[in-house]
Amino acid sequence: MNTLLPTSIVGSxxxxxxxxxxxxxWSPWKLEGDALVEGKQDALRIxxxxxxxxxxxxxxxxxxxxxxxxxxxIEHLSGVDFENRQTVRIRDRYDASVPTVIGSVxxxxxxxxxxxxxxxxxxxxxxxxxxxxxxxxxxTLYDAHYKSRxxxxxxxxxxxxxxxxxxxxxxxxxxQFDEPSFNVFFDxxxxxxxxxxxxxxxxxxxxxxxxICYGYGIKANTDWKATLGSQWRQYEESFPLLQRSSIDIVSxxxxxxHVPMDLIExxxxxxxxxxxxxxxxxTIETPEEVADTLRKxxxxxDADKLIPSTNCGMAPFPRDVAFEKLSALSAGTNILRxxxxxxxxxxxx
Ligand SMILES: [Zn+2]
Numbered sequence: 001m002n003t004l005l006p007t008s009i010v011g012s013x014x015x016x017x018x019x020x021x022x023x024x025x026w027s028p029w030k031l032e033g034d035a036l037v038e039g040k041q042d043a044l045r046i047x048x049x050x051x052x053x054x055x056x057x058x059x060x061x062x063x064x065x066x067x068x069x070x071x072x073x074i075e076h077l078s079g080v081d082f083e084n085r086q087t088v089r090i091r092d093r094y095d096a097s098v099p100t101v102i103g104s105v106x107x108x109x110x111x112x113x114x115x116x117x118x119x120x121x122x123x124x125x126x127x128x129x130x131x132x133x134x135x136x137x138x139x140t141l142y143d144a145h146y147k148s149r150x151x152x153x154x155x156x157x158x159x160x161x162x163x164x165x166x167x168x169x170x171x172x173x174x175x176q177f178d179e180p181s182f183n184v185f186f187d188x189x190x191x192x193x194x195x196x197x198x199x200x201x202x203x204x205x206x207x208x209x210x211x212i213c214y215g216y217g218i219k220a221n222t223d224w225k226a227t228l229g230s231q232w233r234q235y236e237e238s239f240p241l242l243q244r245s246s247i248d249i250v251s252x253x254x255x256x257x258h259v260p261m262d263l264i265e266x267x268x269x270x271x272x273x274x275x276x277x278x279x280x281x282x283t284i285e286t287p288e289e290v291a292d293t294l295r296k297x298x299x300x301x302d303a304d305k306l307i308p309s310t311n312c313g314m315a316p317f318p319r320d321v322a323f324e325k326l327s328a329l330s331a332g333t334n335i336l337r338x339x340x341x342x343x344x345x346x347x348x349x
Contacts, residue, residue: 004340004348005294005308005333006057008273010211010251011069011130011178012313013050013062014322019043025216025316026068040065041118048122050323055330058174060128063313065115069178070132070140071099073112077159079105079145086142091184094220101143101152107159113166120171129172131160133179133210134196135188150192157199168206176209176251177201183212186237194241201247209273211251212238213312214259216279225258232258239266249273253311255293256281264300272301275311276332277325282317284324290332295339303340303347308333 014022019039021027031039047062066072074080084100116129132140134153146152164175177197182189201208214232215221228234235252242250243266251273254261264272276293277285294308308329314322341348 003057004303004337005306006126007055007308007330007333008058008128008174009051009056009060009062009310009314009326009329010176010213010273010275010312011060011063011310012315013047013064014315014317014319015064016043016046016319019064020067023316023318025218028067040115044115044119045122048119051326052123052125054323054326055334056326057125058128058307059119059123059125060130061115061119063130063315065112069130069313070137073132073163074099074137074141076109076111077105077107079103080141088142090139091181091215091224093184093224096140098141101141101145103145105152105155105159107162110166111163113163113170116167116170116172126173127171128174128176128209129167130176130178130211131163131167131200133177133181134160134200135181135185135193136179139181139185149188150196153192153196154199157196160200161202161204164200164204164206168204172206174207174209174249175201175204176211177247178211178213180211180213180215182210182238183214183234186234189238190241194238194245198246207248207271208246209249209251210242210247211273211312213251213253214257216312216316222280228258230258231260233260233263235259235263236266239263243267243270249307251275251309253279254297255285255290255311257311261296262300264297268300271305271307272297273307273309274301276308277310277314277329279310279312279314279317282321284321285328285332287328287331287335290328291335291339294332294336298336303344308336 253275
């Protein structure tokens, strides 16, 4: 891709009200059967169109095709019983009723490949597809079979790798793994988390992203964030490992964030998907605010490795807020592009 500072979104956009209840995370579908298939495709078309007209360069499906970023993928696997549920503590933060692993986990058919083909046919721009990371999948289940988080994670990594290779063959340019668990289980990240992630990304020609993140603005997350102090330095644990890993791009939140920007320096050499749009506040950023965040980041990342982005998904927002934030992201990015064209003309030639 030749665009300087190509813009992208981390994940979700709000769904239309005829597909799922708006402004609610993980809300169930309002349609079923063929109507649901058609409804998801129509929603995806709108997501693509809004990203394109508002200047987003790397287009994704806005997660219009899934209900939940982890469980929708797991639902398609065998070995997991969704009727047999156990209450477990997720991300060491909140209790949730989750499905149970009762046998060997396998992917008998592709999960998102048809949706990705539909996205590919809907735009000429580079496309990105998000999958859950292996550790986060493990942390969203009760395991009555493997009895080992590491073993189960490596099984999931193999399955994710199969899916990722088919997504790549369907024309996906960038494959993203969402691993919020990396901000919680530091010992496991070191012991097997990064290895499992690399296994999921093994042999891909598509670029790979890891999105770690402090989560949506839901109560369990905001309560947790309140315990983290004024500077969030959790990334100091995972970034050195990721810098040495085979993953190409690291995504992190920098707009109104307590994450010290200089932590990006640890990742020098990697591409950075930098959150310049707050997803916990409905106020639309001004282009100058976006530009200011990007400008500060350029102290720690080379301009040709910076991908302006959102902090996280925008599913809980009213649609007009999310769409206006896309416009703010590209307007702010344009300010920086013009500055760079003057300061470093070789970048844009
Ligand atoms: Zn996130």
